[in-house]
Amino acid sequence: MHFDKLNIGETVDSAATYYVSEQEIIEFAKQWDPQPFHISKKAAQKHQIGKLFASSVHTIAIATKLAHSNSYFEIDAVAGLGIDQLKMLKPVFAGETLSLKIELTDKRLSASNPGKGVITKKLYISNQHGELKMTFLNVSLVNVNNEI
Template structure:
């Protein structure tokens, strides 16, 4: 288990492989972001994208899944305070394969609760061509091994 004290600013990790399907794009969009270019391949042809594309929220969710299966599962996670700077850089299409890169950009001990530390990570989701499709700063809370130090 990795605790706050084990994490260093500048740490970089690359991980994950998530295969995107048209069926999943449509299913997510029908429930959470029902715009035609996410739900209907024919209608999407007449959109600015020219084809069916994943919702940005879906893209962020796919990256979140890889985060949970990767570093979050290995850390003494206490949840998150949110995200900053969320940007959808490129559309995600059926057949894309996504992966994630994280870099620790800041860390500090909580002033209100010394049992936890705040760890901020720049997260970038990539497609199979190495293009960044989404980026954000994740604001995690990580348990401290020894809050008395």
């Protein structure tokens, strides 16, 4: 796929899914987001959500992994430019299997970097029941003269 052939509005589903285990939620949180409701079932039961759930940072990491499971939006990336409009809609619980849909929402040539473009993709993370858990925009600087 070449930059010029990317069409705004195109969507693709991840080629893989991701099972989230209780052990992984706890281990990830212990290292990266050690809040009691992410690392202890007992503490989570006292929290308003009522049970152990994944950190939002963990969910973003899973979405990133799933995004790379499909070669459609594989790009000749130069750099990530940002994550925008992050919406944490529902918590991710142990035992859920997550999937991802990606939508190309914008593309443009870079005004300051000749031969480069900026693409914006919206990522939709859902569980096995189709419940939307998180959405965000991922903005990347890419080479436009190479196959992507």
